[in-house]
Amino acid sequence: MRNLNITSQNAIHPLPVMGILTHVAELAHHDMIYIYHKLQKGTKLTVQKDEDRFWDNDALAVYFGGFKLGYISKKTSGMIQRLIKEGSVINATVKGLSKEKFKPLSELDIEVHVMP
Numbered sequence: 001m002r003n004l005n006i007t008s009q010n011a012i013h014p015l016p017v018m019g020i021l022t023h024v025a026e027l028a029h030h031d032m033i034y035i036y037h038k039l040q041k042g043t044k045l046t047v048q049k050d051e052d053r054f055w056d057n058d059a060l061a062v063y064f065g066g067f068k069l070g071y072i073s074k075k076t077s078g079m080i081q082r083l084i085k086e087g088s089v090i091n092a093t094v095k096g097l098s099k100e101k102f103k104p105l106s107e108l109d110i111e112v113h114v115m116p
Contacts, residue, residue, distance in 0.1 A: 019111045019112065019113050019114075020076055020079075020080065020111065020112045020114070021095055021109060021110075021111050021112075022072055022073050022075075022076040022109070022110060022112060023073050023107060023108060023109050023110070024062050024069055024070040024071065024072065024073075024108040024109075024110060025070050025071050025072070025073050025074070026070040026071055027069065027070045027105055027106075027107075027108060029070070030067075030068040030069060030070055031067035031068050031069065032067070032068075032069045032070065032105060032108075034067055035064055035065060035067050035069075036099070036105045038064070038065075039064065039094055039097060039105070039108070040094065040097075041095065041096065041097070042093055042094060043064065043093060043094040044091070044092070044093055045062055045063065045064050045069070045092040045093060045094065045110060046062070046063040046092070047060050047061070047062055047063075047072065047080070047090045047091075047092050047112065048060065048061055048063065049061075049081070049084070050071070053071075056074075057081075058074070058077045058078040058081045059071055059077065060072040060077045060080060060081060062092065062110065069108065070108070072110075072112070076112075080112060080114070083114050088114045088115060089114075089115040090112060090113070090114060090115075091112070091113045091115065092110045092111065092112045092113065093110065093111050093113070094108065094109075094110055095109045095110055095111040096108075096109040097109065
């Protein structure tokens with residue numbers, strides 16, 4: 001976990017919305033090569049528990065349009081997994097990316113929002 005952002009309260013959510021800045025691991029092992037050119041800051045992503053990774057109970061896969069990009073870093077996935085089990089809704093957006101022309105992404109930072 002690198003950063004913790006808390007947005008202001010509003011009428012819809014009585015509690016502040018917590019944002020966790022983390023990175024996506026294993027970018028080169030999945031479908032990122034097919035859609036990396038469509039990713040930019042603010043792009044909405046989907047986070048889901050990966051049941052196929054039986055050796056890692058806290059594995060949370062990151063998707064964009066049905067394509068698996070990688071996994072939330074192991075350091076933060078356990079904490080986010082506990083929040084999901086408590087009934088929180090998880091949303092994620094691209095916060096930063098490292099992109100060179102004609103090359104796939106080397107780094108992808110996302111902000112995970114936990115909605116109570």
